[in-house]
Amino acid sequence: MMGNRESEIGKAGEAWAEALAMPAVRGLRAYDPGHDLVALRRRFAPGGLVELGSNENPYGPSPRAREAAAVALDELHRYPDPLGGDLKRALAAKHDVDAAQIILGNGSHELLMQLAQVFAGPGVDVVMSQFGFAVYAIATQAVGANLRVAPALPCEAGMPRGHDLDAIAAAITPATRLVYLANPNNPTGTWFAHDAFAAFLARVPGDTLVVVDEAYAEIADAPDFGSALPLLAAHRNLVVTRTFSKAYALAGLRVGYAIAHPDVIALLERVRESFNVNAVALAAAGAALGDDDWLRDTLAANATQRAALAAGLRERGWRVSPSQTNFLLVEFGGHTARIEQGLLERGVVLRPMGGYGLPQCSRISVGNAAENRALLAALDEFASDSGLVATDEHGVAR
Known part of the structure; x- marks a missing residue:
């Protein structure tokens, strides 16, 4: 009998498994x-x-990061620091924030997903820009939230296909709990000015989290570009994510971080997987951070x-x-x-x-x-x- 049942399951293929999945996942x-x-x-x-x-960074990581990674290999039989304490303290010192404002992730991808897991769901709106990073839509749909996509700037604009902050602000509703932005943006490469973002943030309701994905922030050198990090003290609804995969050339190790109000970080910590950043990544990222x-x-x-x-x-x-x-x-x-x-x-x-x-x-x-x-x-x-x-x-x- 069991053999016949397995045969029937095999015939049904993916449709059988999909029927068991949550509705939000079926559409992903x-x-x-x-x-x-x-x-x-x-x-x-x-x-x-x-x-x-x-x-990827074609020049490879800092020699200090390579050396630290090699040393960490001697401890592969040990679990990594579950708190990532040394790296958090180094990041806190670099960005002039408290360590309680930082959470580490398996790349920033994991953190972008966790933000939706904690703050979105059925009946909640999430806003992103047209031509924004693909993970924003995946994170939203995975939790069954409603995705609102604001139109990007037109092709003939100074920032063709870039974020239209006015359109994004207009897309925010009373049901909006998350706004995903990237500065600079992947895949367009465009950016918005620091002053324009500060004005936008002042228009966003305090119960809507604004997530600024700064995966490429270290690379940006335009005079009008500025990180959102200095705005954290005045806006408890601001979250900034970064990664060591791009400028720091540690894509193969997958380590990122988010900086936000301690209350936001504490909630994210509740869903963080234990030991989510491996020991080699922790060591290499900390060393790279110090090699200016x-x-x-x-x-x-x-x-x-x-x-x-x-x-x-x-x-x-x-x-x-x-x-x-x-x-x-x-x-x-x-x-x-x-x-x-x-x-x-x-x-x-x-x-x-x-x-x-x-x-x-x-x-x-x-x-x-x-x-x-x-x-x-x-x-x-x-x-x-x-x-x-x-x-x-x-x-x-x-």
Whole structure:
């Protein structure tokens, strides 16, 4: 009898399991990483794949972080510090806050999910911007909350597809408990000015949490950009998340953090998984945080290469959005899918943007000088082989 039952379950397949899931989860789509990078690495010779799809720091982590990670390996048989005390204290000193205002996460992704888990649910509104980071929508839908998406700035604006703070404010309702923003924003690379955000925050009701995702904040150097961190003291409904995956080049270790009012952090701690940040990550992040010289040098290299790559793409006729990150959003129009595939065949990985509602664009990480040259060379080769010509939105050659 059991064999027959298992057979019936097998026939039902995913539909059987889905029927057991909560309604909110049934409507979810899993996070799309863009490509199976492990398979691609195996396909190309060692070092032959140019990976420009995941916004990683191509220069690698601080030597101090490497050394600290190596030392931590001797204690792999021990559980990590469940409180992350040393790293919290280092972060508190760096940002001039109390350690009770900090929670650590397995990357900032985990914290963004936990914020929805704690503060949203059925009957609650969550607001985000069009073209905002995909995790905001996933976090909202996973808890059965109602997602309200504010329209982004128009393409012809100074910050094309960037956050429209007025539209976001207008989307807030009495049922809104969370607003997700990214500054600078992934995947557009755009940013909003510190003064504009301060004015926006003053308009938000005190019982609505505003989450500012600053994954790329260390990279931003525009004169009008400013972190939301200085506003924390005056706004108990403000939450700022950051990560060591981007500027600090520790993407493989997955460690992030949030800074907020101690009462907010205490609630998040109730759902935090025990030992959620591993011992190697804790050690490496703490060491990286103290290496200001290395951070300054790697950020300078990124700024130089970002400008050079943007210039090279524009010289070839492609539209490049302004960016304060370590990536560029490039508009290839109707050629996008062909270009992405053509470059992939030549060992260069870009990030498709169809899942973000931007099928006419590709997101390109800023690599080192050699990687950026390889990208432009592959693009030139593909253009020559296929007769590709950059065109505007009407199909007219630029």
